[in-house]
Amino acid sequence: MTAPSISSARLSPPCMDCHVEHRGAPRLSDVRDQACTQCHANLKTSNGTPSVTAKITSFTSAHPQFAALSRPDPGTVKLNHQVHLNANLRGPNGPVQLQCSHCHQREGSQVLPVNFEKHCASCHPLQFDARFTDPAPHKKPEIVVDFIRAKFTAYIGTHPDEVHLGDPADPRIMRPPLPPARDADEWVARRVADAERILWRKSCAECHTLAFHAGVPLPEVPPANIPARWLPRASFDHEAHRFMTCTGCHLKATLSRETSDVLIPGIEICRECHRPGPDSAESRCFECHVYHDWSKEKPVTGKFTVTAIHR
DSSP, X not given: OOOOOHHHHHTSOOHHHHOGGGGOSOOTTOOOTHHHHHHHTSOOOTTSSOSSOSOOOBTTTBOOOOGGGGSOOOOOSOOOHHHHTSTTEEETTEEEOOOHHHHSOEETTEEOOOOIIIIITTTSOOOOOTTOSSOOOSSOHHHHHHHHXXXXXXXXXXXXXXXXXXXXXXXXXXXXXXXXXXXXXXXXXHHHHHHHHHIIIIIGGGTOOXXXXXXXXXXXXXOOOOOSOSOTTSOOOTGGGTTSOHHHHOTTGGGOOOTTOOOSOOHHHHHTTBSXXXXXXXXXXXXXXXXXXXXXOOOOOOSOOHHHHTO
């Protein structure tokens, strides 16, 4: 048998192609990029331009920038990240230094949505009157109004003498002084009107752009539209990246002042670790993309029991 030449030896497949026991614990999803690029390197459609990138050959050299970075943040909740990461912010119990994890908390591989009651209310309570320690609920305007009206109605029922007191000017809402109310109903109506101005024009407007329509008594609050997932065509595991600091990937977070800023890292940040070669993170297609659509998975009702199988 003639020994192979140098040129033919170079064309030989790697040992692990045949000796699969050296690959470690196998995963069926660990497929070569060719399984994907055989189509995605030259996508064509019969009726015009493809809706996705037509040519992708590898993550490290021929992969488009993440689509989310080409669009503004669709969220409507106003937030200045830079302000919230400043030192010595005023907190409920004194100065605080917020960290990313105070608001963006993880559960397994996912980052949970920010919740007003859990993450915001302690510093931004919806106070509407000094008579009460309970803030207004972070709910729809009609629920808020019902809450504050019930509060004032109960209060004046136990403090009836306040009906006969005049209302001093309130510089917060530019309201001049008013003479005493004629009865408890008018007193409650005045208090509710003042509370609404404070909430709609100040507290709520801190984060929401409210819409006021002629002939409609309550404002319209736009949907928050905060994306639950920024990369809908890919998967990302925060748990696997827990050894990194948040700002190690989200470089612009500490400098962002605008709600429209999209702060997910660009592909160049991912490529610093996910690249070919030794001591590098996996960079093949399967690391972020899956082929099977598990949302269409259906439950299977088996026909056998343990006893039936072992007969």
